[in-house]
Amino acid sequence: MTDCVFITGATSGFGRAAAHRFAAAGWSLVLTGRRLERLEALKEELQGQVPVHIVALDVRDSDAVDTAVAALPEGFTRVRTLLNNAGLALAPQPAQKVDRRDWHTMIDTNVTGLVNVTHALLPTLIDVGEGATIVNVGSIAGQWPYPGSHVYGASKAFVKQFSYNLRCDLLGTGVRVTDLAPGIAETEFTLVRTGGDQAASDALYSGTTALTAEDIAEQMFYISTLPPHINFNRLEVMPTRQAWSAFAIDYDE
Numbered sequence: 475m476t477d478c479v480f481i482t483g484a485t486s487g488f489g490r491a492a493a494h495r496f497a498a499a500g501w502s503l504v505l506t507g508r509r510l511e512r513l514e515a516l517k518e519e520l521q522g523q524v525p526v527h528i529v530a531l532d533v534r535d536s537d538a539v540d541t542a543v544a545a546l547p548e549g550f551t552r553v554r555t556l557l558n559n560a561g562l563a564l565a566p567q568p569a570q571k572v573d574r575r576d577w578h579t580m581i582d583t584n585v586t587g588l589v590n591v592t593h594a595l596l597p598t599l600i601d602v603g604e605g606a607t608i609v610n611v612g613s614i615a616g617q618w619p620y621p622g623s624h625v626y627g628a629s630k631a632f633v634k635q636f637s638y639n640l641r642c643d644l645l646g647t648g649v650r651v652t653d654l655a656p657g658i659a660e661t662e663f664t665l666v667r668t669g670g671d672q673a674a675s676d677a678l679y680s681g682t683t684a685l686t687a688e689d690i691a692e693q694m695f696y697i698s699t700l701p702p703h704i705n706f707n708r709l710e711v712m713p714t715r716q717a718w719s720a721f722a723i724d725y726d727e
């Protein structure tokens with residue numbers, strides 16, 4: 475039987491690139507995301523290569539997540555790697571100017587959505603045991619503060635600590651857990667964060683060398699295929715052209 479990967483947020487960016495990377499290695503794919511037409515297009519691209527099952531799924535809906543997992547067809551039930559990748563940032567302005575609904579959407583997606591999918595797939599992953607892997611996509615924003623990160627960064631700090639705490643509870647099951655924390659990577663992330671501002675997205679990525687979705691997909695694949703006795707607890711990946719900045723200080727006028 476081929477290995478099977480369950481990917482949330484497969485319709486774009488890291489998730490879509492991961493679908494291609496795991497397919498290239500012969501893994502069966504469970505591809506999820508809200509945009510069905512994109513899932514169908516991806517299935518069309520990859521089904522000549524490997525078995526592909528698609529489910530239009532909003533990770534915030536715990537009943538839908540449970541139903542999707544319970545209804546996995548034969549050949550897709552033995553999920554060996556879970557890529558908890560679906561997520562988003564919204565509202566890049568300062569906290570005091572943000573619409574509270576944007577905060578709720580980030581928490582509902584990046585925190586509640588991620589735990590929904592984890593909860594639904596834990597019995598399967600534990601059953602698979604040795605070599606089973608959960609890759610939780612965190613962010614440098616979960617470790618390092620910056621203006622405009624507010625709830626987004628806090629949600630990714632949750633992802634980090636949840637990953638570490640899962641490790642404790644899963645000790646002895648063979649299931650690995652990694653907080654994969656990328657820095658700046660060119661995907662649709664900034665388009666979403668800015669509410670569809672293509673110029674802002676282009677400006678952020680132009681004149682530097684950001685990570686690509688394929689770079690992160692490669693790390694996802696690497697983490698998932700390490701010898702089973704190795705667990706990367708956290709993998710923080712930045713482009714060479716990104717680093718930290720100085721502390722900000724509020725001076726008198």
Ligand SMILES: NC(=O)C1=CN([C@@H]2O[C@H](COP(=O)(O)OP(=O)(O)OC[C@H]3O[C@@H](n4cnc5c(N)ncnc54)[C@H](OP(=O)(O)O)[C@@H]3O)[C@@H](O)[C@H]2O)C=CC1
Nearest residue numbers: 483485486487488507508509532533560561659661662663
């Ligand atoms: N790009 C970057 O610089 C970085 C991104 N990240 C994280 O990486 C992950 C992937 O982002 P990236 O590929 O960059 O961004 P994209 O916007 O390109 O992709 C985000 C994916 O998440 C899915 N998604 C969003 N909300 C939901 C939802 N409610 N239910 C199901 N799927 C959802 C989207 O699918 P759909 O809309 O079809 O539902 C889409 O497939 C995110 O968790 C992000 O926070 C971390 C560090 C850096």
Ligand SMILES: O=CCS(=O)(=O)O
Nearest residue numbers: 613614615656657658
């Ligand atoms: O998570 C995304 C990377 S950043 O925008 O916070 O640097």
